[in-house]
Each structure stands twice: as C-alpha cells, then as structure tokens.
Amino acid sequence: MNDHASSDPELYEEFLQLFTRDQLRIFAWIRALVHDPTASSDVFQETSLEMWRSFASFRPDADFLRWALGIARHQVLKYWRKARRDRHAFSDELIQELTAESFSFAEELAPRQAALDDCIRKLSDRQRDLIHRFYGDNQSATAIAEAWQRSVHAVYKSLKVMRRFLFECVEAKMMEQSQ
Amino acid sequence: MTFDDADKKQRLDSAAERVxxxxxxxxxxxxxxxxxxxLETLLLATxxxxxxxxxxxxxxxxxxxxxxxxxxxxLIANKTKAPTSIDKKTTLGRLLAIASASAAAILISGWVYLVNCNNSRPGKESNFADASGNESPIxxxxxxxxxxxxxxxxxxxEKSRNISSSTLNVDQGEAELKTTDGIDLQIEGPAKFGASSSSAGVLFHGSVLANLTRPNTKYSIETTGLRVIDRGTEFRVAKMDQNQVRVEVLDGEVEVQSRIRKPLFLWSFDDFPSNSGDKPAVDSGIVSHRVERVPGIVGSGALSFENRNDSLVQINAGAGKEVGTGAMACSSGISIEAIVISRWDGGKINYDEIFRKEDGNHRMLLSFQNDGSPFGYETPQVASGPCLSFGLHLNQYGYSELDMPLDGKEGRPTLQEITDGTPHHIVATYDSFTGRKSIFIDGRIRMSHDFAEGTLVLNGGPARAEIGNHGSFEPFTGIIDEVAYYDFALTDEEIALHYERAMRGLPYYEQPYGASTSDRWKAITIVRAGSTQVFDLSSLVLPIENLDLAPNEEK
Known part of the structure; x- marks a missing residue:
C-alpha cells in the first residue's frame, strides 16, 4: 500500500504520464536481460510496483527513464540471484556488467525501436509472418513448424537469419544517424 | 591498420559471431x-x-x-482518476485491472490484451488430429x-509505435496519430476513432482534428453514411449525437459527401459464358471451371453448380498485397448478398460455399456448414448441426463465424425450408457503427450478434474471392444468382426492398446501376475556412434515390 497513492492524486497522475511514455522501453530493456518471456513480465510487474512505491523520491528535474532503469536493474539482479539455483544462469558479476553496460542504451532505445520498425518493413512476407507468429502470437517453434509444414530446425534457422538481418539493418541505421 | 590491429579485429569479429x-x-x-x-567467459573478457x-x-x-x-x-486513454492503492500481491493482470482507469495501465493492458487476444485466438494452436494421429479433413x-x-x-x-487498422478509445485528453501518409490527427476525448487506413478514418463518437502537413496528401473521415474529405486543409469533425455531425474548417476547405449505396461488386451472371467443358472460361475478370449458365432467377442468367469438386468461380479483381488492402478490403461495414436455390443435404463436414475469400485468419465467407465448429470460431455458441455461416475477421475479436442454426427456432428457417427448391434471398451484414453482425433470409433478419460499437472489419489481402466453392473442397449444390458485395452494411429497409424486387424477378435497384469500386461517395457541399456546419445523419441511410440531405448553418 502506498501512503502517497491515495493522498496525492496529482503525484499519481505525474507518475502515470512519465510511466506511460517510457513503459515499453523499460519492458524491452528488462526483456533483453531476462530471456524467459514469463519471467520478464514478472520482473516488469515488480519494477512497475517498485517505481510507484519510490516515486515520491523521484526528483522532477531527473531523467525518468534512467531512474526507472535503476529500479529495473535491482529487480533484474534479484531475478538472476533467485535463478542462480538453475545451472543455466549468468553469474552475478556478468549481470552486474551487463546491466551497467545497458544503461548506455537508455537514449538509444527509442531510435533503435524506430529503426527496427523500418527494417521490419524490408523483410519478406514469410519473415514478417514469422515475427507475427513467434513474437506477436507467442507461438512455439513447434507450432510454427507444423503450420508451415517445415522442421522445427528450419524454423529456428529462419528466426536466426531474420534476427541477424534485422540486427545488421538496425546497426547500419544507427550508424547513419550518428554520422 | 597494423598487422596486430587487423588480427585483433578479426578475432573480435570471430568472437562476436560466436556470441x-x-x-x-x-x-x-x-x-x-x-x-x-x-558466453559468460567471452562477455566478461571483452x-x-x-x-x-x-x-x-x-x-x-x-x-x-x-x-x-x-x-x-x-486501447488508449489519457488522464483519468487515480486508484487509491496498489496491492503488492497483485499480479500484472490484476494490477492492470485495478488501474484500468489510468492511462498507463490502459496502455499496458492494451499491450497485454494484444498478446492475450492473439494467444486465445480460436484454433491457433489446434491440431485437430484424429485418434490415429492423422490430420482431420476439417x-x-x-x-x-x-x-x-x-x-x-x-x-x-507511444513514441513511434506502429499500428495496423485499429479502433482508438480516448477516455479523456488527446491522443495523437500520424498516418503513414503524413496526416496529423488529434483525437479529442472522450472519443472513439477507427484508424482504418493511412488515408481514411472512421469517427464513432467524439471529435477529431485533422491537419494535412504535405501538399498532395488526402484524408477523409467517415461517420454514419457521411464522409468529410479534405481539399488541402485543417478541419475538425465532431459527432454530436447519433444524428448530428459538426464539420469545422480551420484552413482551406473540405467536401462533405454522402455514401452512394451501391455494391462494390455485383455478379449478375446475365452475360456469363456457360462453361461445363474442360477449359476454364474467362469473362470480365471472372474465371469459371465446370459451371453451367442457366436462366436467371433475376435477369437472364444464373450459375448452376452440381456439387462437383472441380466446379468453381474465381474473381480476379479485388485482391490486395496485405490484409487491409485491395478493393475488397472494408473497414466500417460489409454486406454480402445473393439469391440461391440450394440443394445442400446438410451432411456432416459438408460445406456448400456461396462466397468465400480465404486470406488466412482474415477470411470472409458465407456458406452452409455442418462441422460442429471444430476451431471454436462460432460466436455466439450455438448447438451443432446444419447452419448458414457468416465468417469475418473483426479487430480485437479475430476471426469468428455467426453460425445460424437451420432449426426452425426463433424465426430461423429449417434445413428443409432453405433447401425447398425455391429461390431464397440471403444477406450477411456487419455494421461497425452498431457492432452488429446479422444474417437476413428472404428480407427479414433471422439472427444477429452484437460486438462492441466501433469494432472495425479487417479483411482484404492476396486471396482471390470464390463463388460456389472453396478450392476443390466445398462445392455448392444448386443455383447462385445476383451476388453483390458492399463495403457498408445494408439497412433492414434496403434488404427488404431487395428481397421484394428479387422475388418479382427484378434487380435489386429500380434504376439501372453498375457496381463500382470508385464511385462510393457523392458530393453534398463544400465547407470553407472559418465556417462550421451541422449535418443531419437521419436522412442519410436511405437508398440513393431518396437522399435528401440538407446542411444547416449552425446558429
């Protein structure tokens, strides 16, 4: 329960305005560090709650996204510490490095998303269908393989090729913008 | 670059590939x-x-x-009341429900909704294998x-967030949308606005301000039976109530138009070449295989289908590249109309197609079916058995079928009645302004289902439309005549009139007419900069012969 929630609706409106603006970037940032889709949603939820709880301490002249990513970082680290029982987890040291490094992406998140949207338009119909299914509909590779009447391996390969193309396309666009 | 530098770069590239x-x-x-x-070793080292x-x-x-x-x-909204608390234990969905009145929560819920909606879309993951593991014939x-x-x-x-055809709900405040054609739109809440294409929108209620930033762009805003099309300007359209629309021009001028209530496509088959031989016949963009022309129920010709898998009429016109494109793509409404003499037997897994366009999950169809709705498409749920099905993809809901049981209950015809060897007039409509999807038989509504007001149709795409079959699986048995396709919902009165005329052997319209994909709207008046006019919509939903729209100067 937030003491200031019920007592200060203006503060809540201010929070909502900022949160609305940056929520997708925050979620994308978390998803980059927490690969499991369900787990990343949970971390995002915890982050959202924690942001609201701490919003009274947010300075109006500060950068909201950076402040939010600071809170998200704690939640990501918390997730990985819990997941460490899984032998497939990154070490604390690496997660510390990655979260620290990813702060440099804060300003790049919006232009990267715009570049990605442009690059998606260059994909073939088949590749866009793949994005739709895998990322939009959350279909498994097995389900896509059945629908396409291809092997699961072929679907993973197509995903890899498509991601690689988008990566190179986005990097090229970001390079153009920086020149 | 030194040798060492080159070597270092090569090793870095190789390591990056591995990462x-x-x-x-x-x-x-x-x-x-x-x-x-x-991976950890590589990342920690470099x-x-x-x-x-x-x-x-x-x-x-x-x-x-x-x-x-x-x-x-x-789904979007701005600036609404704050929730009083957020419980730590709430799940994301619960959190969103509690905060659903808030802008942020609704934005998130919109995203979650999209994912969940897609996940729950009927039949997506279904396999429908039979007990032996074989794929079902369905x-x-x-x-x-x-x-x-x-x-x-x-x-x-939402910072460069692309959207496809969508209905935008703005509870309060404003939402800004830039179309891919360079139009700036401010939707002023409370409002419901359908962003149906990059050059057109549909206003269900509330107000929208359009500003054209490029000289050669065009944008139109449609509301019930009326359209405002820019002529290089900045203008606002506000739906004041169910019957009144206010048009305010801030710069330049706009043309106010009323809908021409004619079909987009009409296939009367009066001049259609008979083709029962091996070679397909081609006429006016229609390809037919093994279909015989017979005397028309209306006019001189109709098509006879004899339940042959290789009987089919394909329509070459109207296809687009993507869903939402092509001359058959609709947004605010649709009607499919036909006169049929059916000899369908009503058997299990026996489909008789009247009309179908199979663009994946954005298909549309009007057909006799008895399949038990294996993919869960039926909306609302009905008892299994022979039915007349109207399938359509609606934004937010996905693809669904209005399956009208042929059971003789609640005014519906029985299978025996609809297959009694006499002509029957069949119309399927969907109207986004009411959200109502309906099936009419012989001039009367027989079944309907209400979706949310403002729900747009999302159809069109690369598939060719078919009459009398789908591929080679669903051949019709009987005669099909006067198939018409509209990009709006016909009214009850229009349908009753068409039926009454058809049963007398007359075309749907009294005056000679032709289907047209270009003449969809008729100019009523010009509104110029600095002026505001109010239009009465109540007289706009009549057939074109009776249009008597008269704009009134706002006092």
Whole structure:
C-alpha cells in the first residue's frame, strides 16, 4: 500500500504520464536481460510496483527513464540471484556488467525501436509472418513448424537469419544517424 | 591498420559471431550449461562483446514489444482518476485491472490484451488430429495463417509505435496519430476513432482534428453514411449525437459527401459464358471451371453448380498485397448478398460455399456448414448441426463465424425450408457503427450478434474471392444468382426492398446501376475556412434515390 497513492492524486497522475511514455522501453530493456518471456513480465510487474512505491523520491528535474532503469536493474539482479539455483544462469558479476553496460542504451532505445520498425518493413512476407507468429502470437517453434509444414530446425534457422538481418539493418541505421 | 590491429579485429569479429550464435541458442531454449559458461567467459573478457551482445538481444526484446507483426485494437486513454492503492500481491493482470482507469495501465493492458487476444485466438494452436494421429479433413477447409497486415500510422503518444487498422478509445485528453501518409490527427476525448487506413478514418463518437502537413496528401473521415474529405486543409469533425455531425474548417476547405449505396461488386451472371467443358472460361475478370449458365432467377442468367469438386468461380479483381488492402478490403461495414436455390443435404463436414475469400485468419465467407465448429470460431455458441455461416475477421475479436442454426427456432428457417427448391434471398451484414453482425433470409433478419460499437472489419489481402466453392473442397449444390458485395452494411429497409424486387424477378435497384469500386461517395457541399456546419445523419441511410440531405448553418 502506498501512503502517497491515495493522498496525492496529482503525484499519481505525474507518475502515470512519465510511466506511460517510457513503459515499453523499460519492458524491452528488462526483456533483453531476462530471456524467459514469463519471467520478464514478472520482473516488469515488480519494477512497475517498485517505481510507484519510490516515486515520491523521484526528483522532477531527473531523467525518468534512467531512474526507472535503476529500479529495473535491482529487480533484474534479484531475478538472476533467485535463478542462480538453475545451472543455466549468468553469474552475478556478468549481470552486474551487463546491466551497467545497458544503461548506455537508455537514449538509444527509442531510435533503435524506430529503426527496427523500418527494417521490419524490408523483410519478406514469410519473415514478417514469422515475427507475427513467434513474437506477436507467442507461438512455439513447434507450432510454427507444423503450420508451415517445415522442421522445427528450419524454423529456428529462419528466426536466426531474420534476427541477424534485422540486427545488421538496425546497426547500419544507427550508424547513419550518428554520422 | 597494423598487422596486430587487423588480427585483433578479426578475432573480435570471430568472437562476436560466436556470441551471436550462443545468444540464438539461448533464445531458442537450446543453450546448455556449457554454452552459458562459454558466453559468460567471452562477455566478461571483452567489453566490446558485451555491447554487441546487448544490441543483439535488444532486437529480440524489441520484437517482443513491437506491434509491427501484430494486428488488433490498441486501447488508449489519457488522464483519468487515480486508484487509491496498489496491492503488492497483485499480479500484472490484476494490477492492470485495478488501474484500468489510468492511462498507463490502459496502455499496458492494451499491450497485454494484444498478446492475450492473439494467444486465445480460436484454433491457433489446434491440431485437430484424429485418434490415429492423422490430420482431420476439417484442416483443409481453413488456412489459419496470420498474413501480414498493412501499417496505417504511428501513435505519437507511444513514441513511434506502429499500428495496423485499429479502433482508438480516448477516455479523456488527446491522443495523437500520424498516418503513414503524413496526416496529423488529434483525437479529442472522450472519443472513439477507427484508424482504418493511412488515408481514411472512421469517427464513432467524439471529435477529431485533422491537419494535412504535405501538399498532395488526402484524408477523409467517415461517420454514419457521411464522409468529410479534405481539399488541402485543417478541419475538425465532431459527432454530436447519433444524428448530428459538426464539420469545422480551420484552413482551406473540405467536401462533405454522402455514401452512394451501391455494391462494390455485383455478379449478375446475365452475360456469363456457360462453361461445363474442360477449359476454364474467362469473362470480365471472372474465371469459371465446370459451371453451367442457366436462366436467371433475376435477369437472364444464373450459375448452376452440381456439387462437383472441380466446379468453381474465381474473381480476379479485388485482391490486395496485405490484409487491409485491395478493393475488397472494408473497414466500417460489409454486406454480402445473393439469391440461391440450394440443394445442400446438410451432411456432416459438408460445406456448400456461396462466397468465400480465404486470406488466412482474415477470411470472409458465407456458406452452409455442418462441422460442429471444430476451431471454436462460432460466436455466439450455438448447438451443432446444419447452419448458414457468416465468417469475418473483426479487430480485437479475430476471426469468428455467426453460425445460424437451420432449426426452425426463433424465426430461423429449417434445413428443409432453405433447401425447398425455391429461390431464397440471403444477406450477411456487419455494421461497425452498431457492432452488429446479422444474417437476413428472404428480407427479414433471422439472427444477429452484437460486438462492441466501433469494432472495425479487417479483411482484404492476396486471396482471390470464390463463388460456389472453396478450392476443390466445398462445392455448392444448386443455383447462385445476383451476388453483390458492399463495403457498408445494408439497412433492414434496403434488404427488404431487395428481397421484394428479387422475388418479382427484378434487380435489386429500380434504376439501372453498375457496381463500382470508385464511385462510393457523392458530393453534398463544400465547407470553407472559418465556417462550421451541422449535418443531419437521419436522412442519410436511405437508398440513393431518396437522399435528401440538407446542411444547416449552425446558429
């Protein structure tokens, strides 16, 4: 329960305005560090709650996204510490490095998303269908393989090729913008 | 570059390739503990590799929140009351429900809704294998792909968030949308606005301000039976109530138009070449296989189908590249009309198609079916058995079928009545202004289902329309005549009139007419800069012969 929630609706409106603006970037940032889709949603939820709880301490002249990513970082680290029982987890040291490094992406998140949207338009119909299914509909590779009447391996390969193309396309666009 | 530098770069490139390979394995849930360990060693050793890794995983994560591959409604709202508390234990969905009155929560719920809606879309994951593991024969009736959907604009409030055809709900405040054709739109809440294409929108209620930033762009705003089309201007359209629309021109001028209530396509088959031989016949964009022309129920010709798998009429016109494009793409409403003499037997898994366009999950169809709705498409749920089915994809709801049981109950005809050897007039309509999907038989509504007001149709795409069959699986048995396709919902009165005329052997319209994909609207008046006019919609929903719209100067 937030003491200031019920007592200060203006503060809540201010929070909502900022949160609305940056929520997708925050979620994308978390998803980059927490690969499991369900787990990343949970971390995002915890982050959202924690942001609201701490919003009274947010300075109006500060950068909201950076402040939010600071809170998200704690939640990501918390997730990985819990997941460490899984032998497939990154070490604390690496997660510390990655979260620290990813702060440099804060300003790049919006232009990267715009570049990605442009690059998606260059994909073939088949590749866009793949994005739709895998990322939009959350279909498994097995389900896509059945629908396409291809092997699961072929679907993973197509995903890899498509991601690689988008990566190179986005990097090229970001390079153009920086020149 | 020195030799050492070149060598170092080559090693870095090679390591980067390996990092990306390992990242792909992790995304695919194929990463072993050895892979994780190797990736960790590489990333800890080299800051540059960490940057590459993060940029690459950002592609993966941003694809997951991108709407580019999605279709469906985006729900938005601004500035509403604050919730009194947020419980720590609430789940994300619960949190969103509690905060549903808030802008942020509704934005998130819009996103969650999209994902959940797509996940729960009927039949998506279904296999429908029989006990022996073989694919069910039902599978071949439906192409269940989600085809690419046209992007119509960017929601500015969400920072370059692309949307396909969507209905935007703005509770309070404003939402800003930039179309891909360069039109700036401010939707002023409370409002409901359908962003149906990059050059057109549908106002269900509230107010929208359009500003054209490029000299050669065009934009139109439609509301019930009326359209405002720009002529290089800035203008506002406000739906004041169910019957009144206010048009305010701030700069330049606009043309106010009323809908021409004629079909987009009409196939009367009066001049159609008979073709019962082996070679397909081609006439006016129609290809027919093994279909015989017989005397018309209306006019001189109709088509006879004899339940042959190789009987088919294909329509070459109207297809588009993506869903949402092509001359058959509709948004605010649709009607499919035909006169048939059916000899369908009503048998299990026996489909008789009247009209069908199979664009994956954006298909539309009007057909006799008895399949038990294996994919869960039926909305609302009805008892299984012979039915007349009207299938359509609606934004937010996905593809669904209004399955009208042929059971003789609640005014519906029985199978025996609809297959009694006499002509029957069949019309299927959907109207986004009411959200109502309906089936009419012989001039009377027999079944309907209400979706949310403002729900747009999302159809069109690359498939060719078919009459009398689908592929070679669903051949019609009987005679089909006067098939008409409209991009709006016919009214009860129009349908009753068409039926009454058809039963007298007359065409649907008294005056000679031709279907047209270009003449859809008729100019009523020009509104110029600095003036505001109010239009009465109540007289706009009559057949074109009775149009008597008269704009009144606002006092």
């Amino acid at each position: 990306i390979d390992l990242a792909d394995k992790i995304f695919s849930n194929h990463g072993s503990s050895e892979d994780i360990a190797e 800051p540059e590799l960490r940057k590459i890794y993060l940029r690459y995983v950002m592609i993966h994560s941003q694809l997951a929140v991108s709407t580019s591959g999605l279709s469906g409604d985006i 599978e071949k009736h439906y192409d269940r792909r989600n085809l690419p959907t046209q992007i119509v604009g960017v929601l500015v409030s």
